[in-house]
Amino acid sequence: MEIKDSVALVTGGNRGIGEAFVLAFLEAGARRVYVGARQIENAAHLVLAHPDRVVAVELDITNPDQVLKAAQTCSDVSILVNNAGLFAMQRLIGAPDLSAARAEMEVNYFGPLSMCRAFAPVLAKHKESAIANVLSAGGIVAVPGMGGYSPSKFAGRAMTTCVRAELAAQNTKVTALIVGSVDTRMASHVTGFKEPPSAIAAAGLAAIAKGSDEVDTDFMAIDVRANLARDPKALEKAMMRSLSGERVTTGRQGPSGL
Numbered sequence: 001m002e003i004k005d006s007v008a009l010v011t012g013g014n015r016g017i018g019e020a021f022v023l024a025f026l027e028a029g030a031r032r033v034y035v036g037a038r039q040i041e042n043a044a045h046l047v048l049a050h051p052d053r054v055v056a057v058e059l060d061i062t063n064p065d066q067v068l069k070a071a072q073t074c075s076d077v078s079i080l081v082n083n084a085g086l087f088a089m090q091r092l093i094g095a096p097d098l099s100a101a102r103a104e105m106e107v108n109y110f111g112p113l114s115m116c117r118a119f120a121p122v123l124a125k126h127k128e129s130a131i132a133n134v135l136s137a138g139g140i141v142a143v144p145g146m147g148g149y150s151p152s153k154f155a156g157r158a159m160t161t162c163v164r165a166e167l168a169a170q171n172t173k174v175t176a177l178i179v180g181s182v183d184t185r186m187a188s189h190v191t192g193f194k195e196p197p198s199a200i201a202a203a204g205l206a207a208i209a210k211g212s213d214e215v216d217t218d219f220m221a222i223d224v225r226a227n228l229a230r231d232p233k234a235l236e237k238a239m240m241r242s243l244s245g246e247r248v249t250t251g252r253q254g255p256s257g258l
């Protein structure tokens, strides 16, 4: 679909990959970009820089009232980017309780699903529309060191496939973006090569424009998928070794991504 003159909403658009999406949409000629932010003041710099085209929206995707309100306020959205995400850095068994794993499911699965549900009728008003879900290489290979994050991104990927089927009739294309390792606050603990957020946004916009079902946005995601296809058991064992802090390398950079 055409990005030019589209109206986009990016969740967690105030920083990191989300902010890069906002800037990429502006650069590509989007008519308006809604920046979803838990604290609206965190999006003020984007509004200030582009007052005619950027609108900040208070949006915690785990808050049903805010999600519904956003769908009412942003009633002209033609492209929804479910970018907001949480990596709690807790193990599944080693964590003291289930609160981290539950929070990751809320933000990485139920939040994007509730956004898809709330915005489906908004997107249906357009001849063509799109949803892009920002997922992870940890959503195509289970990474024990990531605790509940990896399962939540697997769930997000399955949800993406199901929503794609449900929204096909209204011509809303639904894209899964499989992301490797990116230089943002979420990956501040990660050593080694990290993509700039702008590279992920560029790949994401290209995927949306093409209406792709699923795209690996960067080298690490491509590398993980290739290793999965080549020898899934060897990759599982490599991921197991990462639990003991070993830096796992399966290719040029190794799958330490989120």
Ligand SMILES: NC(=O)c1ccc[n+]([C@@H]2O[C@H](COP(=O)([O-])OP(=O)(O)OC[C@H]3O[C@@H](n4cnc5c(N)ncnc54)[C@H](OP(=O)(O)O)[C@@H]3O)[C@@H](O)[C@H]2O)c1
Residues within 6 Å of the ligand: 011, 012, 013, 014, 015, 016, 017, 018, 037, 038, 039, 042, 059, 060, 061, 062, 082, 083, 084, 085, 086, 107, 111, 134, 135, 136, 137, 179, 180, 181, 182, 183, 184, 185, 186, 187, 257, 258
């Ligand atoms: N960085 C990586 O290496 C990497 C790799 C693969 C996939 N990803 C995915 O890329 C996406 C963006 O991550 P990032 O790297 O840009 O991380 P980030 O810099 O930590 O940014 C996360 C964004 O999500 C927002 N957010 C968190 N919980 C939210 C909630 N309940 N409601 C609304 N917004 C919420 C944050 O808002 P606040 O500013 O209010 O905290 C922030 O804007 C995530 O889905 C992540 O899983 C990242």
